[in-house]
Amino acid sequence: MSRRRVIAGNWKLNMSPVETRAYLEDFLPRVDAIPPESIAIFPPSISLTTARDALVNRSPIALGVQNLYWEQSGAFTGEISAPLAAAAGATLALVGHSERRHIFGETDSETARKVDAVVDAGMTAYLCVGETLEEREAGMAADVVSRQLGAVLDRDRRPPVDRLVIAYEPVWAIGTGRSATPDDAGQMHAKVRETLATVYGEQATSIPILYGGSVNPDNAEALLAASDVDGLLVGGASLEPGKFASICALIA
Ligand code: PGA
Secondary structure (H helix, E strand, O other): OOOOOEEEEEOOOOOOHHHHHHHHHHHHHHHOOOOOOOEEEEOOHHHHHHHHHHHOOOOOOEEEEOOOEOOOOOOOOOOOEHHHHHHOOOOEEEEOOHHHHHOOOOOHHHHHHHHHHHHHOOOEEEEEEOOOHHHHHOOOHHHHHHHHHHHHHOOOOOOOHHHEEEEEOOHHHOOOOOOOOHHHHHHHHHHHHHHHHHHHHHHHHHOOEEEEOOOOOOOHHHHHHOOOOOEEEEOHHHOOHHHHHHHHHHHO
């Protein structure tokens, strides 16, 4: 079964609506030749509709939110829901990004509830998993990743296979300039693929597994060439249209 290759940009807490418009004006002509559906951008939610409007009649770049709350609506000041995100143009949502887990204390079970909300809204969940440096040094990296996956997958309810993308992002590689080696990434991706196969069987081969953590134009090609690496989730280097376009060009 073939699977999609995806280059995704996580803008984190950057890019106002005005900056988003300027970014896309610069970026879109650079990626005209990239196959449909293979680029995704996760702007801050306040810039989502600006991004959606800039993409009308343009290349089919998918948009997503970086986080959401599992309730659909109600007295939850400050939150956004999956239906609101979908109405604003998001078809994707990051869930369980390490900054959510480690800065905002998001638990595995909260991550699972968010994945459910994403699927219920007809969107695709980009489930982020990854170990800290301490966990890696203690030889626990695979166990941690497997626990994070299990919290979402080992339930009566699990996401349909076509609504799930996995992003392996070792915490020690995020924003540090120290990416995993292609071998390290390939080894963990193979383990993730095995775990997916225990849950989804044959269909697991269609789920894209992206690598994220200090991806840049210099290391992207080697990481993409590693086995079971189907794409990249790019933070810092996605903030510059030229840099991000050069990474996207690798899957043209
Ligand atoms: P980075 O971030 O590329 O800046 O390391 C990746 C991410 O957090 O998704």
